[in-house]
Amino acid sequence: MVSIEENCHGGFLQTFAWKVGTNEAALRLIISIFAGYPLSIFLRDNLHGTSATTKHLFISTIGLAICYFNYGMDTGYLFFCSLFNYILLFLVGGTGSSVIISFLFNLGYLLVSYAIFASNDYDMNWTTPQCILTLRMISVAFDLYDGHKPVEKLSSEQKSLCFKESPGLLEIVSYSFFFGYLLTGPQYPLRQYRDYMDGKLLDNESGKPSDTLQPAMRILTIGMIYFIIEILLVPSFPATYLVTEEFAQSSFLYKLFYICLFGRFTINKYVTFWLISEGVCILSGIAYSGKDKEGKAKWTACSGIKPLAFETALSVRDMVATFNISTNTWLARYVYKRLKFLGNRYISQIVSLLFLAAWHGLHIGYYNNFILEFFIVMFDVQATELFTKVPILNNISQHRLMSLVKLVVLKFCMLLFMGYPLVSFVLLKWSKIHLVYKEVYYIGHIFFVILWPIFSFGVIIPWFKTQKLKSKEKENAKTK
Structure with a gap:
């Protein structure tokens, strides 16, 4: 265990993290996610109207830098994964073989990474963005494959996501390391990412940058409420208490009640990061998902959770339907169906x-x-x-x-x-x-x-x- 003296003689972030009651990895993650807000404003306002190549260069550079800030040289493992998938799709993309190889490689690469780098507790290392990248790369292989199938054999969903042109190296690196969803998700289709790069995802017809400040701040505010709960209440329901003698000696009903509260507060950190990351995506404009019946812009393309529906859910089905939305959608789209x-x-x-x-x-x-x-x-x-x-x-x-x-x-x-x-x-x-x-x-x-x-x-x-x-x-x- 690291002593107080060792912490005090560590780096600034390590010392600061210790003083606020967290660890350095968590602090770096928080800084990185919040850094997405000024970066999104710069991307939205200063690079709007520039070429896709310019945007790809900016996003790739920033994404790799954020990764390095969090994981150091382990960033190379993530870059290698993107590079392998680029080569695979360049050589045999659009074939059934590419889908099989992509699925086996990406999942296998992730499992081997877990076997080598995982500990006995929840890990905050490069395998976290790698697990998110795994799904993203598999989806690219599937969507490219669908793009080479006869149109009449595709579902309406597949038609909206498929494409025929294999991604270039710069594009796939940019797509892999976009700072809005790099560290915590959500999943985002490559075809929509291309639309965003081409300046097609706008809430207006004048060609101006989307007005994203208000919806982004609304989601950020909700995220900050969960963040405050995470700081003030969640520490009162630690997992470690479940294996103590005090828990074992308590009444049966108390144990069940504690498990209820433990479960609810356990997922609070996921909700917090999803909402704050969603705010970044909305602010950048990438979360645009069309307009509703009243003509109002929707910003739901990067939603990880529906807070109100989740909190008021009275059944497991309703809870699942409103929680971890992008991952569940991905699972239904590329595995279940x-x-x-x-x-x-x-x-x-x-x-x-x-x-x-x-x-x-x-x-x-x-x-x-x-x-x-x-x-x-x-x-x-x-x-x-x-x-x-x-x-x-x-x-x-x-x-x-x-x-x-x-x-x-x-x-x-x-x-x-x-x-x-x-x-x-x-x-x-x-x-x-x-x-x-x-x-x-x-x-x-x-x-x-x-x-x-x-x-x-x-x-x-x-x-x-x-x-x-x-x-x-x-x-x-x-x-x-």
Whole structure:
């Protein structure tokens, strides 16, 4: 452990980080993200109307400098990944082979990086932007491949994202190291990036820079609220408390309540960084996503979360739909939908979640988290359908005297269903994870993974099929 004396004799950032109660890596990350605001203003106002090459040079230089500021010579690992993908697409881009090679190389490169550089805790090193870059490079190979397929075989989404021209070296480096999404995401399609470089993503028809200050400051303000919560409240719910004797000696209900709050505050840091980074993207103009029905500009292309919808969510499905939006969209677009040939949505979902687990790292905690998420979402969907279609349950849930009880119960359950898997996501090692789950008798695993699937496949699904059959028979009887 680093002593106080060693900290005081370290560099300025190291010393300052220690004084404000954080570490140097986190401080460098925060500085880098906030630096995106003046950089975005310069890009928007001073480079507007210049050539794409000029913008690529500026973005590449700044992005590499930010990377070096955070990760030093390890920046070379990220640059090598971009270089490899450029060569791959230059040689065989647009073919099925390029997609397979890209997928295997980028995911393999990431997993090997985890194996070499990962520790037993959450790491703030170059593998963080690398995991974001991994998805970005895979998407480029897919979209280029789609661009070489017959148009009639493409979905409307694929048509809007595909392209035929392989990216140049400067372009792919710029695309990889754009400072708005370099360190924390979100995912952003290359075709839209090209539109931005060509000055097509504007909220006006006069050709002037977009008026992005107000929407950017609105998102930044929300992000700063989460940032303040991160500083003031989150330290009160540390993961380390879960493996203490004090937690073990507390009551069962208290343990569940703490897991609820722990889970909620654990994801606060992700929300914070997503919102602040989204503000950078909006300010630069790259987040422009067209206009709504009223003709107002939308700035949602780089959204990582919908704060209001997330905070008011009363089900796991609603929470998932509003959280980590760009990654979930990427997963659906390039993994889940591409597995349609399997003919089974459950298998596609499991494979997608296993990919997501591997993308996060090699620790067993990630896999446990996402497998639990699969079963919890399945329960959430089926339980909601039961309360909708079974008359007695529907009547009880809709009774006006049950409204407040329903609100409290649903919110508690949603927080518990979110927090329970996150225990393993944060603690990572099974030796630690087991200490927590055994204190709550593995209640989540027993109910969601064992009891509910048995009840679901033995009772619920057959009942739904019977009801559908009866409905068809009634409809047929009416038509005769």
